[in-house]
Amino acid sequence: MNKLTEARDAYLRALELDRTNADLWYNLAIVNIEMKDPSEALKNFNHALELNPRHKLALFNSALLMQESGEPKFWPEANRRFLNYVEEEPGDANGYFNLGMLAMDANENTAAERWMRKAIGLQAGFRSALFNLALLYSQSKREIDALPVLDELLHHHPEHIKGLILKGDILMNHKKDTRGAKACFERILHMDPTNVQGKHNLCVVYFEERDLPRAERCLEETLALAPNEEYVRRHLSIVRGKMAAMSAAGQPLTSAGGATAPAEEEKPKRVKVEVVEGEEEGRGADAVGKGAGAEKNVRKSSAESLGGAGEDQSESLDSSQSNKRTKGKSTKEIKDIEEKRAAALKRLEEIERILSGD
Secondary structure, eight states, X not given: OHHHHHHHHHHHHHHHHOTTOHHHHHHHHHHHHHTTOHHHHHHHHHHHHHHOTTOHHHHHHHHHHHHHXXXXXXXXXXXXXXXXXXXXXXXXXXXXXXXXXXHHHTTOXXXXXXXXXXXXXXXXXXXXXXXXXXXXXXXXXXXXXXHHHHHHHHHHOTTOHHHHHHHHHHHHHTSOOHHHHHHHHHHHHHHOTTOHHHHHHHHHHHHHTTBHHHHHHHHHHHHHHOTTOHHHHHHHHHHHHHHHHHHHTTOOSBOTTOXXXXXXXXXXXXXXXXOOOBTTBOOSSEEESTTOOOBOOOOOBSOGGGTSOSOOOOOOSOTTSOOOBOOSSOGGGSOOSSHHHHHHHHHHHHHHHHHHTO
16 A cells, blocks of 8 residues: 555656646556555546547546446446547457447347447457346347357357356256256366355256255255255245155155156246346346356556556456456657656656555
């Protein structure tokens, strides 16, 4: 925090000498973000845009900041700024992706689909765009349309656990493809044996296959992994009640034919839990699996004009999106005829030394 405070103070001193430099305001806003002061960051982004309305990075990052606020009142302006950004950078898939996320927030599904498709067209294998497009189809009751998108996602990112959970859920619930769903959940557990959603959904597959003893053991193991999950405890109770009733009636507890349970029976369900907003995922919509949410774009932050020191504080969920270290126009381009401009450069050099630890 000390280095960030020194950087902020150095930028403020530089701005005392040159308040007409949009890049200084932009870089100060980036420092504000890293200091967890979004309101001050937005004010300084706005200063940059007042001086240069087409400042690409200020457009992008200020729009992203407004989007991340979760305040619907900011969405129209965030949308306008992203639109301006893609006019300046029409080949950057991230701009279209964030337009798609804003449209999803506003329940504008047609627009969201269009923007996500545009992002995917520009960047093959765009993980977040593919997953969110599939999630959009699922939430819009177009689950079958989601499957080819999920296949493309898993082709590029075979270890994408949320994609596997969503695909398994669709295969089980809408395609009645128990074998395909089972393969998805087994693949998750091969990568992460402690994944509660994958484990629970595999237990549901065993129940659908009428292998009640195996479903019981599976749910017991899941409960050991997540002892506070009431839905797991409840589903274990359902399975045990069914086993007791079948034993009393002299019926076998397993079915060699793999017949599924009658539709009217009470049985465990796959879990869909509302996602909470936080970190790099979650758009306030139902998602498959507790904590599984819409993946979110990373900020184009951490200015190289700070001397290249310090890592971007955003933790990317999407390896397809580079954690770009960006800057506005170099302050070295400022004419140093006037004494105050030379002084501003000297201040920036001080910042570089501070952040590089020299």
